[in-house]
Amino acid sequence: MLRTALRRMTRNSAPALARTQAVAAHMSTSAPDAQPVLFESRGTMRQYILNREKKLNALNTEMLDILRPQLEEWSKSDLCKVVVGSGLGRAFCAGGDVATVLKDSLNDATRPNSIAFFRSEYELDYILSVLPKSYIALLDGITMGGGVGLAISAPFRVATEKTVFAMPETKIGFCPDVGASFFLSRMDGQVGTYLALTSETLVGREVFEHGFATHYIPSTSIPTLMARLADLDNPTPELIDRAIEELHAERQPNDAAGKFTGKTRQALDSAFSHDTVEDIVKSLEAFASHEDTGVRDWAKATLETLRMRSPTSLKVALAAVRRGKKLSLLESLQMEMGIATAYCSGASPDFRTGISAVLIDKTQGRPTWTPDSIDQVTPEIVDRFFNKSSTYVASSPQLTPPPELRNKNKDPMRFALPTEATINDTINSLSSGGSVPLSEVLAKFDDLRSGKNGIKEKVMDVVQRRYKLVDQGGNQFIQS
Numbered sequence: 001m002l003r004t005a006l007r008r009m010t011r012n013s014a015p016a017l018a019r020t021q022a023v024a025a026h027m028s029t030s031a032p033d034a035q036p037v038l039f040e041s042r043g044t045m046r047q048y049i050l051n052r053e054k055k056l057n058a059l060n061t062e063m064l065d066i067l068r069p070q071l072e073e074w075s076k077s078d079l080c081k082v083v084v085g086s087g088l089g090r091a092f093c094a095g096g097d098v099a100t101v102l103k104d105s106l107n108d109a110t111r112p113n114s115i116a117f118f119r120s121e122y123e124l125d126y127i128l129s130v131l132p133k134s135y136i137a138l139l140d141g142i143t144m145g146g147g148v149g150l151a152i153s154a155p156f157r158v159a160t161e162k163t164v165f166a167m168p169e170t171k172i173g174f175c176p177d178v179g180a181s182f183f184l185s186r187m188d189g190q191v192g193t194y195l196a197l198t199s200e201t202l203v204g205r206e207v208f209e210h211g212f213a214t215h216y217i218p219s220t221s222i223p224t225l226m227a228r229l230a231d232l233d234n235p236t237p238e239l240i241d242r243a244i245e246e247l248h249a250e251r252q253p254n255d256a257a258g259k260f261t262g263k264t265r266q267a268l269d270s271a272f273s274h275d276t277v278e279d280i281v282k283s284l285e286a287f288a289s290h291e292d293t294g295v296r297d298w299a300k301a302t303l304e305t306l307r308m309r310s311p312t313s314l315k316v317a318l319a320a321v322r323r324g325k326k327l328s329l330l331e332s333l334q335m336e337m338g339i340a341t342a343y344c345s346g347a348s349p350d351f352r353t354g355i356s357a358v359l360i361d362k363t364q365g366r367p368t369w370t371p372d373s374i375d376q377v378t379p380e381i382v383d384r385f386f387n388k389s390s391t392y393v394a395s396s397p398q399l400t401p402p403p404e405l406r407n408k409n410k411d412p413m414r415f416a417l418p419t420e421a422t423i424n425d426t427i428n429s430l431s432s433g434g435s436v437p438l439s440e441v442l443a444k445f446d447d448l449r450s451g452k453n454g455i456k457e458k459v460m461d462v463v464q465r466r467y468k469l470v471d472q473g474g475n476q477f478i479q480s
Contacts, residue, residue: 007392036114037066038088042230044081046074049088057087059146061113064120068127072402075131081129082235084226086138090162093147096121098172105344108398112332112395118177118340120399121146122333129153130331130408134240136229139163139207140219151180152212152413153329156240159204159213160222161249166201170313173354173369175339175385181324182332183412187211188420190272191260191322195278196317197272198305205251208256208454209461214416216454217247224250240432241415248453266465267295271302275322275373279304279313308366310350311374315382323386329409334399338384341396347384417454423462427478438476 002005038049048067050057074080087093088446096117102113128135128150135150139159144166150164153156159165167176167184176184176196184192191210194200210217214337217225229235264294267290271283284306287299306314320339343351349370357367371377384392413419425446430436445455463469468479 003185004133030292031244036060036063037070039070042226043085044232044235045082045226045230046077046081046082047084047086047226048284049086050093051164053087053089053091054067055097056091056142057147058094058097059119059121059150059257060100060452061117064117064124068120068124069149071127071131075127075133075405080133082134082136082229082232082240084136084138084229084235085154087141087147089141091142091147092277093140093144093150094142095145095147095168097353098174099359101344102352106352110343114344115341115395116398118337118344119399121149121178122337123399123401125149125153126330126333126399127405129179129224129412130401130405130410132405132408134235134237136244136429138222139165139213140222143194143207144168146178148180148212152183153181155237155410155412155414156215156244157213157412158215158217158222158225158244159207160217160219161204163207163213164201164203165207165212166199167195167436168199169200170309171348173310173313173352173367174343174471175313175316175320177334177336177340179329179333181320181336182327182329185321185325189265189269191268192273193318193417194268194302195320196321197277197309197314198302199309200305202259203339204248205255206260209258209417210260210460211419214413216249217244218249219220221249223245226326226445233333237415241452245451250453251457255437257259262294262465263295263459264298267299271299277306277318278317279312281374308401310348310367310369311377312348312350312369312372312381313354313439314374315377315387318350330399330401331405335398338388338393338396342385342390342392345392345395347390347392348374348381352359375398417452417458420462423459424466427463427467431478431480435470435477438463438478441478 007198036052038328040047040049050179052058074083094114101117103112104110107459135154136156136158139151139155139157139164142164143151145168148167167180169176180196184196188211202210205216207213223246225247267287271287274280274355284299284303287295288303290296316339323335328337353367357363384390427441430440442456442459445459449455470479471479
């Protein structure tokens with residue numbers, strides 16, 4: 001049945017592809033930003049298209065107010081089976097319109113507007129996480145901050161070679177939000193903690209390999225994918241998954257290796273496992289003298305990156321990620337609502353300093369943070385952002401997603417590569433404390449996730465970092 005459906009998709013894709021290309025051509029010649037969000041309806045598929053190309057599709061209040069009612073309508077429609085999110089130009093969505101948020105936060109009369117923006121954004125992110133439809137986010141370009149919030153809970157997150165992924169909030173004196181305390185805390189090892197504090201980027205295939213995307217296809221294959229999806233009469237999650245997997249882009253021999261592999265990844269997981277920024281820095285300083293050149297260079301560069309970031313943001317971000325590990329997505333978003341309210345209410349001057357320096361004045365060098373160093377950021381300062389009795393958090397509103405969509409969270413990793421924890425558990429269960437043939441482990445994952453591209457590479461990365469691989473009788477065995 002699955003093969004028949006896929007053959008039908010391929011056979012019928014040419015007319016649909018032509019329609020898709022015609023729509024794209026029409027949109028590329030229409031007036032930019034005339035309507036900040038566009039909507040398309042094709043068969044059982046519904047698509048929202050972020051249309052602030054000159055602003056890299058940064059979210060503003062108008063866009064949020066347009067998106068929510070449409071998504072709620074689609075969630076109830078029997079005709080809608082699939083929702084696709086995309087953006088025009090070189091970004092899916094580069095974040096939120098924080099410059100406007102800052103401007104509103106500086107005045108007592110308009111401060112409620114800035115807080116209301118975050119509330120609308122977080123509620124929309126939650127609605128997308130529980131849509132009773134298959135949701136596909138096309139991360140074909142810059143995907144940062146608020147853009148990550150729109151995409152990260154989608155069961156299908158499609159990256160391309162153009163994807164640039166980051167949570168850049170510590171650069172601007174803020175804290176990773178839009179559910180970051182939930183999803184970053186659940187990534188393999190300490191990659192999430194590292195990204196939360198440094199604001200560093202993942203590019204292209206890395207976004208897929210680290211689990212932030214579930215699939216990786218060439219950017220040029222997106223029209224083909226859209227045509228196939230539009231032609232599906234009964235787009236089950238399994239059919240959608242197979243349709244995307246059929247377009248997977250294999251790693252080529254000359255492709256650059258990911259930044260976080262081997263000894264560098266081991267150092268990252270070790271350094272960022274600590275629960276205080278001070279201990280993370282100490283660990284990085286030790287790795288800066290490591291015998292391995294790659295580890296040494298990475299540690300030195302990371303120390304310099306952290307020195308550029310807001311010390312207050314570093315401590316608030318680390319506290320949020322550690323707390324988020326024990327919270328649901330909605331609870332994490334509610335905690336982040338309090339943090340955002342605190343920033344808007346003046347709990348730290350770094351929000352204003354960072355946005356002014358990075359986004360408005362675009363000055364070079366380190367912004368003038370206050371306090372200026374991590375040792376000056378006291379527990380009392382951090383407490384301003386989390387304590388419900390804090391005067392800075394007092395005006396934080398309660399998130400109120402639609403009652404019918406509450407507590408219906410889906411597994412955002414169902415179609416992603418297996419997590420490192422899953423790989424470790426599988427190896428341990430098959431080896432029973434001894435050794436196990438590598439081929440047996442790979443066959444096990446092939447049984448569990450037949451047709452999933454990239455599994456062998458992910459398993460090999462974990463094995464080479466955490467186990468010993470030995471040759472016995474012409475076969476490779478994994479030893480603990």
